[in-house]
Amino acid sequence: MTMAKIIGGVATTHVPAIGKAIADGKENDPYWQPFFKGFDYVHDWLARTKPDVAVIFYNDHGLNFFLDKLPTFAVGAADEYRSEDEGWGIPVSRAAAGDPALSWHLINALVADEFDVTMCQNMLIDHAVTIPMALMWPTAAAAKASPAKPWPVKIVPVEINTVQHPLPSLKRCLKLGRSIGRAIDCYPQNLRVVVVATGGLSHQLDGARAGFINKEFDALCLDKIVAEPEALARYSIHDWVKESGSQGVEFLNWMAMRGALTGRVSELARNYHIPISNTAAATVVYDNQTDEARKAA
Numbered sequence: 671m672t673m674a675k676i677i678g679g680v681a682t683t684h685v686p687a688i689g690k691a692i693a694d695g696k697e698n699d700p701y702w703q704p705f706f707k708g709f710d711y712v713h714d715w716l717a718r719t720k721p722d723v724a725v726i727f728y729n730d731h732g733l734n735f736f737l738d739k740l741p742t743f744a745v746g747a748a749d750e751y752r753s754e755d756e757g758w759g760i761p762v763s764r765a766a767a768g769d770p771a772l773s774w775h776l777i778n779a780l781v782a783d784e785f786d787v788t789m790c791q792n793m794l795i796d797h798a799v800t801i802p803m804a805l806m807w808p809t810a811a812a813a814k815a816s817p818a819k820p821w822p823v824k825i826v827p828v829e830i831n832t833v834q835h836p837l838p839s840l841k842r843c844l845k846l847g848r849s850i851g852r853a854i855d856c857y858p859q860n861l862r863v864v865v866v867a868t869g870g871l872s873h874q875l876d877g878a879r880a881g882f883i884n885k886e887f888d889a890l891c892l893d894k895i896v897a898e899p900e901a902l903a904r905y906s907i908h909d910w911v912k913e914s915g916s917q918g919v920e921f922l923n924w925m926a927m928r929g930a931l932t933g934r935v936s937e938l939a940r941n942y943h944i945p946i947s948n949t950a951a952a953t954v955v956y957d958n959q960t961d962e963a964r965k966a967a
């Protein structure tokens with residue numbers, strides 16, 4: 671029987687200003703070019719690997735969840751995910767099609783693995799999903815006026831609380847990702863799946879350390895996440911905030927993505943650029959070699 675295949679991972683920053691730069695056509699401006707050029711490789715890789723579905727680990731910023739009701743982990747199980755105006759002055763993105771059958775398969779596997787997730791049959795996606803999608807598939811993003819031409823992938827959004835403490839630990843997010851990776855590996859459909867993480871790297875938007883960026887720590891994270899994610903999983907959230915800033919905890923999404931890469935993982939491309947807005951911007955592509963692929967090679 672043909673099973674779904676995890677082809678690899680893409681991780682990128684999701685700063686709202688990127689959406690405004692796309693809307694204003696500033697991709698080649700000197701300020702933006704070093705960031706956007708990091709996507710040349712991503713576009714080539716996606717054109718070669720042709721994923722059918724993107725499982726996207728991200729954190730909502732108040733569009734779908736707010737502080738009054740905030741799940742630790744939430745998984746989308748909708749036919750379609752719409753966005754809405756978040757107030758950043760960026761155009762509202764086109765809706766993305768869901769894959770509810772895959773969503774329910776993942777939810778069943780997660781709950782069986784003792785992750786008691788919130789199930790969302792109605793879920794709005796914010797800039798943490800729509801900006802990475804626009805960066806990864808710019809032609810589809812630009813085709814907004816033609817609703818007949820959808821995004822080239824269906825999505826399963828997996829939302830992680832990085833906003834209201836207590837946050838889940840890095841270790842817990844790595845395990846969550848592993849549970850999802852195992853579930854994708856045994857999904858009996860011929861699907862090519864890319865796992866996506868959005869957010870980070872180091873940044874702090876408020877308080878006495880507003881503007882804080884830690885280049886050395888970011889480099890350590892990008893090095894360790896490939897072969898030694900457990901080394902990063904040992905950090906407490908408190909220590910992570912100290913090293914990476916109060917919003918640097920968005921790296922929880924990266925940990926979950928890494929967990930979902932169940933094969934032999936290697937870094938195919940990395941672009942690190944500071945700053946975009948107040949944030950250390952990173953775009954990375956990860957290969958996920960499975961036994962099956964190794965045998966075929």
Ligand SMILES: [Fe+2]
Nearest residue numbers: 684798869920
């Ligand atoms: Fe964010």
